[in-house]
Amino acid sequence: xxxxxxxxxxxxxxxxxxxxxxxxxxxxxxxxxxxxxxxxxxxxxxxxxxxxxxxxxxxxxxxxxxxxxxxxxxxxxxxxxxxxxxxxxxxxxxxxxxxxxxxxxxxxxxxxxxxxxxxxxxxxxxxxxxxxxxxxxxxxxxxxxxxxxxxxxxxxxxxxxxxxxxxxxxxxxxxxxxxxxxxxxxxxxxxxxxxxxxxxxxxxxxxxxxxxxxxxxxxxxxxxxxxxxxxxxxxxxxxxxxxxxx
Ligand code: UDP
Numbered sequence: 675x676x677x678x679x680x681x682x683x684x685x686x687x688x689x690x691x692x693x694x695x696x697x698x699x700x701x702x703x704x705x706x707x708x709x710x711x712x713x714x715x716x717x718x719x720x721x722x723x724x725x726x727x728x729x730x731x732x733x734x735x736x737x738x739x740x741x742x743x744x745x746x747x748x749x750x751x752x753x754x755x756x757x758x759x760x761x762x763x764x765x766x767x768x769x770x771x772x773x774x775x776x777x778x779x780x781x782x783x784x785x786x787x788x789x790x791x792x793x794x795x796x797x798x799x800x801x802x803x804x805x806x807x808x809x810x811x812x813x814x815x816x817x818x819x820x821x822x823x824x825x826x827x828x829x830x831x832x833x834x835x836x837x838x839x840x841x842x843x844x845x846x847x848x849x850x851x852x853x854x855x856x857x858x859x860x861x862x863x864x865x866x867x868x869x870x871x872x873x874x875x876x877x878x879x880x881x882x883x884x885x886x887x888x889x890x891x892x893x894x895x896x897x898x899x900x901x902x903x904x905x906x907x908x909x910x911x912x913x914x915x916x917x918x919x920x
Contacts, residue, residue: 681851681855682841683840683841683851683852683855683856684696684840684841684842684843684845690840690841690845690849690852691849691851691852692849694847694849696843696844696845696846697845697846697891697894697895698846698847699835699846699847699895699898699899700720700721700722700847700849701719701720701721702718702719702720702721702899702902703718703719703720703902704716704717704718704719704815704816704819704902704903704906705717705718705906706819706820706822706823706906706907706910707823707910708726709726709728711728712728712729712730712820712824713729713730713731713824713825714728714729714820714821714822714823714824714825714826715727715728715729715820715823716816716817716819716820716823716906717816718812718813718815718816720806720808720812720815721806721807721808721847721849722804722805722806722850723802723804723805723806723807723808723809723812724802724803724804725800725801725802725803725809725812725813725816726800726801726803727798727799727800727801727813727816727817727820728798728799728801728820729796729797729798729799729817729820729821729823729824729826730796730797730799730824731746731791731794731795731796731797731824731826732746732791732794732795732796732826733794733795733797734793734794734795735747735793735794735795736795740795741792741793741794742792742793743792743793744789744792745788745789745791745792746786746788746790746791746792746794746795746796747788747794747795747796748779748782748783748786748788748795748796748798749775749779749795749796749797749798750775750778750779750782750798750799750800750817751775751797751798751799751800752771752774752775752778752800752802752809752810752813753767753771753799753800753801753802754771754802754805754809755801755802755803757803758802758803758804758805759805774810774813777810777873777875778798778800778810778813778814778817778873779798780872780873781814781832781834781863781872781873782798782814782817782818782821782832784829784832784865784870784872785818785821785828785829785830785831785832785865785872786821786826786827786828786829787826787827787828787829790827796821796826798817798820798821800813800814800816800817806849806850807836807848807849807850807852807853807854808835808836808847808848808853808861810861810873811834811835811836811861811862811863811873814832814834814863814873815832815833815834815863815899815903817832818831818832818833818903819831819903819906819907822907823907823910829865830865830866830867830868831865831866831900831903831904832863832864832865832866832872832873833863833864833866833896833899833900833903834861834862834863834864834873834892834896834899835847835861835862835891835892835895835896835899836848836859836860836861836862836892837860837862837888837889837891837892838852838853838856838857838858838859838860838878838880838888839856839857839858839878839879839880839884839888840852840855840856840857841856842857844880844884844887844888844891846888846891846892846895847895856878857878857879857880858876858877858878858879858880858884859876859877859878860874860875860876860877860880860885860888860892861873861874861875862874862889862892864893864896866896866900866903869893869896
């Protein structure tokens with residue numbers, strides 16, 4: 675979290691710098707099956723974030739010591755392109771991308787029926803082409819529909835959102851300025867229907883009441899984002915029954 679106290683994140687009109695209300699999401703668009711060579715794929719635009727996901731598998735786990743005789747091994751790899759941020763990012767893995775890859779792998783694993791595919795691995799490549807705060811959650815939300823598009827059985831979709839504190843207020847879906855200069859950042863992902871939490875991280879300080887408020891903002895936002903996920907899946911998989919006649 676930054677310390678630039680001179681940046682006024684909430685205006686006198688109660689709106690945020692980008693004109694949003696406190697619990698307003700940025701625009702979100704998702705699409706599946708955008709890559710021909712992947713088993714499943716997706717593309718998401720969430721505010722200024724642009725992220726591509728490619729899923730491969732289940733396929734034989736390699737090296738063999740990664741094989742689990744009871745279940746598939748889920749390996750998400752989060753990567754930021756060098757050109758995705760203002761200041762060129764040095765290519766290749768770093769501590770941040772390793773941490774994000776780990777938490778995203780675990781979140782996805784809790785939704786996938788891994789027990790059906792022993793000794794295999796499922797690879798999920800998350801390529802951030804343009805970053806604008808909230809990339810881990812946008813990448814995870816897109817990964818979940820890419821896994822579904824690969825035909826891999828899942829208990830539920832994973833859907834997430836970030837909330838936090840900026841300019842002294844609890845706000846939904848932090849912008850880049852709010853992420854940099856705000857007081858706290860709380861990304862959460864859940865199983866869409868049961869609302870079981872599968873990812874929760876926090877950076878900064880909030881009181882318990884503020885965390886409660888952030889949780890309820892996130893839970894209601896995930897219902898809206900889940901609808902967008904479903905629409906992305908249904909638009910490719912819905913069959914027009916009228917063609918079969920009565
Ligand atoms: N960011 C950046 N350079 C980096 C890492 C992050 O400019 O090396 C920016 C990027 O826009 C990212 C934001 O900082 O979305 C917030 O990063 P954070 O680690 O909080 O993860 P995120 O919110 O993207 O999940």
